[in-house]
Amino acid sequence: MRQLVLLGTWTLVGALLIAVGVYVVVPSRNTQGNPWRERETASCVLSDTAEVTLYQGGDASGSGPTWYSVTHNPKGFEPERQILYRFRSPPLYDLFCDSSGVVIRTDGPPITLTTAQARQLRQRPRGPQPIRVLQWLVGGALIAAGAVLLWFLRPRRDDNDDDE
Numbered sequence: 001m002r003q004l005v006l007l008g009t010w011t012l013v014g015a016l017l018i019a020v021g022v023y024v025v026v027p028s029r030n031t032q033g034n035p036w037r038e039r040e041t042a043s044c045v046l047s048d049t050a051e052v053t054l055y056q057g058g059d060a061s062g063s064g065p066t067w068y069s070v071t072h073n074p075k076g077f078e079p080e081r082q083i084l085y086r087f088r089s090p091p092l093y094d095l096f097c098d099s100s101g102v103v104i105r106t107d108g109p110p111i112t113l114t115t116a117q118a119r120q121l122r123q124r125p126r127g128p129q130p131i132r133v134l135q136w137l138v139g140g141a142l143i144a145a146g147a148v149l150l151w152f153l154r155p156r157r158d159d160n161d162d163d164e
Contacts, residue, residue: 005138011153017146025139038069044097046115048145050074052083052102054095070104082109083121 038057045051051073058066065088073080084091090107097103101114113121 004093007153011147012144014149014153017142017145017149019020019144021139021144024135024142042096044102046097046102046118047099048074048115048117048119050115052095052097053080054092054104054119056092066091070095072122074078074119078122081122083113108123108137 024078038055041054042061043053044049052069052119053073055069055071056066057069068091069082069086070084070092071080072083084092084104092104092106092111095102096105101112101116102118104113106109
C-alpha cells in the first residue's frame with residue numbers, strides 16, 4: 001500500500017511539474033505588468049470589431065507603483081494581447097474608438113492609433129520587451145524534470161517478475 005501511495009504522489013508531482021512548465025512557457029496577455037493585479041477602466045470596439053481595453057494595475061492602496069496597459073482583443077480565436085504599456089506617469093485616463101482607430105487620453109497629448117496600427121502592435125508592442133529566454137529555460141527545465149520523473153515511474157516488464 002505504501003508503494004502505491006508513493007507512486008501516486010510522485011506521479012502527481014511529475015504531472016504538476018509539466019503543467020507548471022507549460023504555464024511558464026505559454027505567453028500571457030501582457031508582455032509587461034501583471035494581469036492578475038489589473039482592473040479594467042475603459043474599453044471600446046474598433047471598426048474591425050476588435051475590442052481595445054485600458055487596464056490600470058498596481059497596488060489598490062495607491063502606495064505601490066502604478067502601470068497602465070492597453071490590450072487588443074479581436075473577435076474569433078486570437079487571444080487578447082497587450083499593445084501599449086506605460087509605467088507610472090503620465091497616466092492613461094480613458095480611451096475611445098472612432099471610425100479611424102482608438103484615441104487614448106493622457107495628461108499630455110493623446111495617443112492615437114489607427115485600426116491597422118493597433119493590429120500591428122499585437123505582434124510587436126511598443127517599448128522595451130522583457131527577455132523571454134529565462135522564461136523558456138525555466139519552463140523547459142520544469143517540463144524536462146517532470147518528463148524524466150514520469151519516465152522513471154513507468155511500469156517495466158521486469159517489475160512483474162518480482163511477484164513470482
